[in-house]
Amino acid sequence: MTPTALERAAALPVDALPAYLYDLSALRAHAAAIRAALPARVEFHYAAKANPDPALLTALREYVDGYEVSSGGELAHVRATVPDAPLAFGGPGKTDQELTAALAAGVHRWHVESVAELHRLAARRPAGGLDILLRVNLPVAGRALDAVPLAMGGRPTPFGLDPADLDECLRLLATEPFTGLRLRGFHAHLASGLDALALVALAERIVDWAARKAAGHGLAIDEVNIGGGMAVDYTDPAARFDWTGYGAGLARLLDRHPGLRLRIEPGRAVTAYCGWYATEVLEVKRSHGEPFAVVRGGTHHLRTPATRGHSQPFTVLPVADWQQPWPRGEVAGERVSLCGQLCTPKDALAQRVPVDRLRTGDRVVFGMAGAYAWNISHHDFLMHRQPTFHLIP
Ligand SMILES: *Cc1c(COP(=O)(O)O)cnc(C)c1O
Numbered sequence: 001m002t003p004t005a006l007e008r009a010a011a012l013p014v015d016a017l018p019a020y021l022y023d024l025s026a027l028r029a030h031a032a033a034i035r036a037a038l039p040a041r042v043e044f045h046y047a048a049k050a051n052p053d054p055a056l057l058t059a060l061r062e063y064v065d066g067y068e069v070s071s072g073g074e075l076a077h078v079r080a081t082v083p084d085a086p087l088a089f090g091g092p093g094k095t096d097q098e099l100t101a102a103l104a105a106g107v108h109r110w111h112v113e114s115v116a117e118l119h120r121l122a123a124r125r126p127a128g129g130l131d132i133l134l135r136v137n138l139p140v141a142g143r144a145l146d147a148v149p150l151a152m153g154g155r156p157t158p159f160g161l162d163p164a165d166l167d168e169c170l171r172l173l174a175t176e177p178f179t180g181l182r183l184r185g186f187h188a189h190l191a192s193g194l195d196a197l198a199l200v201a202l203a204e205r206i207v208d209w210a211a212r213k214a215a216g217h218g219l220a221i222d223e224v225n226i227g228g229g230m231a232v233d234y235t236d237p238a239a240r241f242d243w244t245g246y247g248a249g250l251a252r253l254l255d256r257h258p259g260l261r262l263r264i265e266p267g268r269a270v271t272a273y274c275g276w277y278a279t280e281v282l283e284v285k286r287s288h289g290e291p292f293a294v295v296r297g298g299t300h301h302l303r304t305p306a307t308r309g310h311s312q313p314f315t316v317l318p319v320a321d322w323q324q325p326w327p328r329g330e331v332a333g334e335r336v337s338l339c340g341q342l343c344t345p346k347d348a349l350a351q352r353v354p355v356d357r358l359r360t361g362d363r364v365v366f367g368m369a370g371a372y373a374w375n376i377s378h379h380d381f382l383m384h385r386q387p388t389f390h391l392i393p
Pocket of ligand 1: 049189191192227265268
């Protein structure tokens with residue numbers, strides 16, 4: 001934890017728990033380091049779906065070239081929060097309403113994910129035309145993606161164009177009704193959870209494929225979006241994706257493609273580390289010999305460990321004060337499972353994790369809760385009061 005976040009979590013009144021804390025200065029420093037590690041010809045876009053909190057979007061504005069949005073809701077929200085920022089609009093199923101709204105709002109890049117979407121866009125004859133990338137589910141990744149936590153491509157998925165449909169898109173784009181749609185390049189977000197070396201290797205295969213495809217069709221392609229997916233290791237909160245190594249690898253790749261611009265759109269690896277979910281232990285008990293700590297709140301506030309099947313890393317903030325005449329619940333030098341208040345065995349925040357000591361009334365602060373945490377959680381289940389939110393400027 002950053003020292004300020006630790007201090008704030010300890011100082012919050014108990015009635016404010018559970019609470020989310022976002023350290024914006026830590027986020028700004030992290031985003032600046034990412035930007036500094038990237039070559040000039042790499043544009044850095046933040047994938048808003050990782051965490052669209054307005055304070056985070058605003059803090060990132062100075063360091064990113066734009067934002068990637070995946071719905072009409074995100075589009076309206078990001079546009080209202082950071083009005084001047086370029087937006088890229090993607091997503092596998094876009095409604096007519098979303099097409100209309102996005103065309104009216106003016107998006108900087110449109111990620112087309114199907115032949116039908118191309119027809120629907122062309123039929124609207126967008127005023128001034130539209131800069132598009134064709135999102136392709138490339139076969140390049142193959143077995144390399146078998147082990148990643150979330151694979152979006154290299155296998156059958158609903159995302160992007162099948163390579164078999166791509167030639168039809170290129171054929172259509174060369175015909176009159178499609179002339180307003182300017183093909184700027186390709187997009188391939190194939191996986192989440194790869195380290196820098198694997199992601200550079202994947203980028204090389206995507207760019208080589210794109211260059212061959214463009215040459216084969218006599219197309220002037222000057223942009224490839226290689227997606228997000230930079231690894232975040234929840235078993236090692238101190239580890240960071242190797243942005244410097246990644247930037248150096250992309251620089252070597254760009255040296256071989258002088259006219260090309262790359263675009264990345266990370267989400268998780270940008271904001272995961274700047275958020276914490278702080279709460280308190282309500283109960284410590286044993287069940288059939290095994291210790292459990294029940295905390296205020298649960299996975300309806302912090303769904304990340306439930307969706308990914310991991311133990312969310314946490315720090316214990318011991319609370320010395322105990323005013324009750326009955327014995328205080330305690331577990332020491334043992335493995336304990338931390339659960340929330342929901343009446344379901346799936347409400348597990350951390351499972352059989354060793355602790356030095358954990359007592360009823362102690363505070364627990366879960367880390368790496370700045371991405372795919374609050375905004376992916378099922379807040380209304382069991383109708384607990386929502387957490388309070390605290391910004392560290
Ligand atoms: C979710 C998503 C991202 C961001 O992925 P992270 O794993 O959060 O970096 C980028 N691009 C697209 C198209 C996505 O769907």
